[in-house]
Amino acid sequence: MTDITAWQGRDSIEVLTLELQGETFALEATQVYEILDQTSVTEVPGSHPFISGLVNVRGKVVPLADLRLKFGMEQTAATIDTRIVVTDIVLDGEPITVGILADKVNEVTELTAAVLQETPKIGMKWRPEFIRCIGKRGSEFIAILDIDRIFADNDETTSTHAASALEQSAA
Amino acid sequence: MTANDPSDTFRQEAQELLEQLEQALLDLAARRDDQDLIDSTFRALHTIKGSGSMFGFDAVAAFTHYVETAFDLVRKGVVPLSTDILTVALTAKDHIRNLIEHPGPEVESQGSAILANLERVIDNASSGNAAASSSPADDPAPAPVFEPANAPRAAWRVRLRLPKDAMATGTNPLLLLDELAALGDATIIANTDNVPVAEELDPFECHIGWEIRLITDRPKSAIEDVFLFVLDEMELAIEPLTDQEAAGNGAAGIPATETSIEAAPVRVEAGPQATPDTPAPAPIPAPARSTIAPAAAPEPRQAKTEAAAQKGMGSIRVPAERLDDLMDRVGELVIAQSRLKQVAASSTDAQVKSIAEEIERLALELRDTTMGVRMVPIASLFGRFRRLVHDLAGELGKEIILTTSGEETELDKTVIERLNDPLVHLIRNAIDHGLEPAQQRVENGKQSQGNIRLAARHTGDKVLISISDDGKGLDRNRIQAKAEENGLLAPGTKLSDSELFQIIFQPGFSTAQQVTNLSGRGVGMDVVKKTIDALRGTIDITSTPGAGTTITLRLPLTLAIIDGLLVRVGAGRYVIPLSAVEECVELPAEEDGRSRGRNFLNIRGDLVPFLRLRDLFNATQAPDPFQKVVIVSSGETRVGLVVDQVIGDHQTVIKSLSKLHAKVGTFSGATILGDGTVALILEIAHLVARGQQRDERLRATG
Structure with missing residues (x-):
């Protein structure tokens, strides 16, 4: 559902670029509602550390x-640049609004569809199924996040890793 | 509903009609010769057929036509009503619903079997008398359905006037008159008094009234049926004519005589033709025209349906999402208002303070009103179970009497919707496991019919719904044995009745020796428990061996808002539902200092275990010097929750947690505080269970 083929037939896609620990990632801009300054975050004791907080968005x-x-990556304290990107994800077929913590939010930019490349299976330090594809801007490579898969993978088990790898090779 | 799609309107209308139909059929099972019920059954069928064909649901119309024809025979007393007919009629009703909801050749093909069945039972009932007329006669008009009856010929005067916009809404007066004329010998006179002069005439409006003298062998209801779809808006008077008038009219019929009619001080031009250009010399005063049929109507059903129609007029349909949106907005308003209150409290400006107070009052009133809008009487839910009980009784061969009370009790719409499944499970269980077979009941000195009672009532801010049976009751020993066998209980554990009975809600627990089609597989009761927990409700069971079981569900009135106690644990603030809070005490210093192994408080002689929320929530901030304990209860168990500070009470709009946090059982939801931060709402049942586990562990280790 979310791979590079979805963008075929379009000249370019708009993405929001953001930084996590100095690495640049991108989210498709149409999924993004708004970008908030750091606000007070309520911890949810006992939840998965990946989604341990709650924020009030309007x-x-x-x-x-x-x-x-x-x-x-390392979890560092919030800085003056820290932002919360509010976006929709689809989990088990239902849309959920989530906030994503970013060390820095850069800009909304256009990536030419022609230069989008499929995620290489090897040679990346991140799990390949979390990256939808790789875009290029100037000489810089930008990993476009597959946000649905990142949230779907909530159990940290290798089985989901293997399953999604299988799914990819089948597709 | 913004009913842009007319077929949606039909679906909704049909939904209600089918419900009425089902209720009527089920009522008929008990009161088989109740003519009102038979009539309302017929009426519902007729309306479904009529609007079905109007909105293009031809399959529905065609199928319903046969059912209606069959019921017409019943209505006329040609065929006595039998249980078989009712059973088939219920199946037919389900089939109609299927046809409407899942139109397609597959569903349609099931219809012929039902019709064959219907024909058979009608045949049986009438011993072949009138079955022929229920077999396919492809005319949807009601008239040909009637067999030549032997009712005496009677003369009627029918006066009618359609609403002005009748033609715009699709009514064709000519068809109505034709249909009326088909009933017998009719003389139709047009009354053109109200037709305005040409320059003021709107050709799309219907200004003509009619007076019809009808001599027919049909009953009055047949005349009324002609106007079935326009009855609510039109003016209609049906009066029997005196013999002389009838004779005069019936014998001659042709001469245009001016007759004065008793009762009404009206002179009417009687003419042989229904031409609109008939001169109208005598103006008809308004009062005469406004007579409406039920004035002298012999059938009380007429009055009943009119009352229902009037009730419908005063209400509008609103999609549920809009109500939810409204509730959300109001919730946000209440939050914003409480922020304003905080700001105003620190202000010295008297004007600001008074405005803040005004807004507080308005916001709270608005909230109450909005909540009221969402309340629905529980009758709609109870109504569904009559069919369930009826079907189960047939399936299990048990005779069951279902009584309900408190149908008018109102509950939040969402709560009602979510209650359906648990109640189905509980009723099934009561019927299947609770009620003994008739023979056994008689042996035990009970009446052979089993009784199931559904009751709802308000107590404070809770609604109690109870399901009682007068069956054999729960078997304490067997539950205990089974629980020990399944490892749910340590052997020899002593439990109170209500504690022991709670075990039947454990997943996989079933004492049924025989697994039946309906229940006994051990699924269901845990679903009941889960759903009720999710609704923030509790379940109590009382049971007397040999006399029956009562299961009581205790539910909050609404899911949207609760009163909460705001507490602080470490740096985090949490909300404890106020309904669960019993009292707040200070944690005695000596208890605080004691080893973590002994977490008990002495509350007026009772031993109450407590949980340190700081430990549970991994609070890192230094603890306050004087820790407080909030004593909460769930069912009969009490647990103390140790917090750093009790801040105060707080009206809370509940926001559910997303799926991402579904696994965190400690919290039932979240809310937004006055300063805009999010606070979590504690799930008391979960915490109490946790406290109990610790309690049991400690007791086990001594």
Whole structure:
């Protein structure tokens, strides 16, 4: 459902670029509702560390995810640049609004569809199923996040890893 | 509902009609010769057929036509009503629903079997008398359905006037008149008094009234049926004519005579033709025209349906999502208002304070009103179970009497919807396991019919729904034995009745020695428990061996808002539902200092275990010097929750947690506090269970 083929037939896609621990990632901009400054985050004791927080987004209680944990990055304290990107994900067929913690949010930019490349299976430090495809801007490579898969993978088991790898090779 | 799609309107209308139909059929099972019920059954069928064909549901119309024809025979007393007919009629009703909801050749093909069945039972009932007329006669008009009856010929005067916009809404007066004329010898006179002068005439409006003298062998209801679809808006008067008038009219019929009619001070031009250009010399005063049929109607059903129609007029349909949106907005308003209150409290401006108070009052009133809008009487839910009980009784060969009370009790719409499944399970269980077979009941000195009672009532801010049976009751020993066998209980554990009975809600627990089609597989009761927990309700069971079981569900009135106690644990603030809070005490310093192994409080002689929420929530901030204990209860168990600070009471709009946090059982939801931060709402049942586990562990280790 979410791979590079979905964008075939389009000249370019708009993405929001953000930084996690110095690495640049991108989210498809059409999925993004708004970008919030750091606000007070309520911890949910006993929840998965990846989604341990809740924030108030215009009267809605929204889970806050820290993607750095999914990419094996260090969790550092919030800085003046820290932002919360509010976006929709689809989990088990239902849309859920979530906030994503970003160390820094850069810009909305257009990526030419022609230069989008499929995620290489090897040579990446992150799990390949979390990356939808790789875009290129100038000489820089930008990994476009497969946000649905990142949230679907909530059990940290290798089986889901293997399953999605299978799914990919089948497709 | 913004009913842009007319077929949606039909679906909704049919839904209600089918419900009425089902109720009527089930009532008929008990009161088989109740003519009102038979009539309302017929009427519902007729309306479904009529609007079905109007909205293009031809399969529905065709199928319903046969059922209606069959019921017409019943209505006329040609065929006595038998249980078989009712059973088939119920199946037919389900089939109609299927046809409407899943139209397609597959469903349609099932219809012929039902019709064959219907024909058979009608045949049986009438011993071949009138079955022929229920077999296919492809005319949807009601008239040909009637067999030549031997009712005496009677003369009627029918006066009618359609609403002005009748033609715009699709009524064709000519068809109505034709249909009326087909009933017998009719003389139709048009009354053109109200037709305005040409320049003011709107050709799309219907200004003509009619007076019809009808000599027919059909009953009055046949005349009324002609106007079935327009009855609510039109003016209609049906009066029997005196013999002389009838004779005068019936014998001659042709001469245009001016007759004065008793009772009404009206002179009417009687003419042989229904031409609109008939001159109208005598103006008809308004009062005469406004007579409406039920004034002298012999059938009380007429009055009943009119009352129902009037009730319908005063209400509008609103999609549920809009109500939810409204509730959300109001919730946000209440939150914003409580922020304003905080700001106003720190202000010295008297004007600001008074405005803040005004807004507080308005916001709370608005909230109450909005909540009221969502309340629905539980009757709609109880109604569904009559069919269930009826079907189960047939399936199990048990005679069952279902009594309900408190149908008018109102509950939040969402609660009612979610109660359906648990109640189905509980009723099935009561019927299948609770009620003994008739023979056994008689041996035990009970009446052979089993009784199932459904009752609802309000107590405070809770609604109690109870399901009682007068069956054999729960078998304490067997439950205990089974629980020990399954490892749910340590052997020899002593439990109170209500504690022991709670075990039947454990997943996989069933004492049924025989697994039947309906229950006994051990699924279901845990679903009941889960659903009721999710609704923040509790379940109590009382049972007397040999005399029956009562299961009582205790439910909150609404899911949207609760009163909560705001507490602080470490840096986090949490809400405890106020309904669960019994009292707050200070944690005695000596208890606080004691080893973590002994977490008990002495509350007026009772031993109450307590949980340190700081430990549970991994609070890192230094604890407050004087810890407080909030004593909460769930069912009969009490647990103390140790917190750093009790902040105060707080009206809470509940926001459910997303699926991502579904696994965190400690919290039932979240809310937004006055300063805009999110606070979690504690799930008391979960915490109490946790406290109990610890309690049991400690007792086990001594």
